[in-house]
Amino acid sequence: MSGTDEQASGGQEAGENGFAPSRRTLLVLGAAAASTVVTVRPALAQTAGSVLNCEIPVPGPQAGGQYIATDGSLVAPGTTGAAPPLARPLRGEEVKALLRTGTVPAGTDPTSAQAYANYIRRLQAGMSGFTCYASLQMPR
Numbered sequence: 001m002s003g004t005d006e007q008a009s010g011g012q013e014a015g016e017n018g019f020a021p022s023r024r025t026l027l028v029l030g031a032a033a034a035s036t037v038v039t040v041r042p043a044l045a046q047t048a049g050s051v052l053n054c055e056i057p058v059p060g061p062q063a064g065g066q067y068i069a070t071d072g073s074l075v076a077p078g079t080t081g082a083a084p085p086l087a088r089p090l091r092g093e094e095v096k097a098l099l100r101t102g103t104v105p106a107g108t109d110p111t112s113a114q115a116y117a118n119y120i121r122r123l124q125a126g127m128s129g130f131t132c133y134a135s136l137q138m139p140r
Contacts, residue, residue, distance in 0.1 A: 052096065054136075055089035056129030058116045070111070072118025083112035089129070095120060096136050 021029075059066055059074055066074040067082035075082045090098070090105055097103035099120065104113040123130045 052091070052093040054092040054132035056095055056120055056132050057089040058086045058119055060128030062128065068115045068119045070115050070118065072115060072122045083115040086116065090116070092132055092136055095133065099136070
């Protein structure tokens with residue numbers, strides 16, 4: 001310990017009256033905390049951005065061309081009132097808008113969009129797009 005550190009702690013060893021950190025120790029801890037904040041913030045921003053860019057296929061590849069009923073279940077092609085599968089997956093941003101505000105994704109009609117929203121709400125672990133959907137449900 002330096003002379004200044006000994007004077008600050010009254011010349012006592014750490015074991016006599018508990019731990020008395022030196023100024024150097026406090027500075028090192030402060031620097032570590034500051035670098036952690038600088039490191040974590042961009043990671044959180046990147047995570048939020050990647051969630052909005054994730055994709056949910058409607059229906060997933062396991063459905064093989066099936067249509068989506070208004071309740072979100074998968075039905076055979078040609079079923080009355082069923083929506084055809086989407087040609088492209090929906091991005092997280094579109095899904096978020098669809099589920100929260102009812103905004104219809106480009107290229108779909110409102111009835112089909114409601115069927116797609118119900119399909120997405122029925123996603124379960126192991127299904128394509130579930131991780132994206134679960135990430136969108138987490139509060140920010």
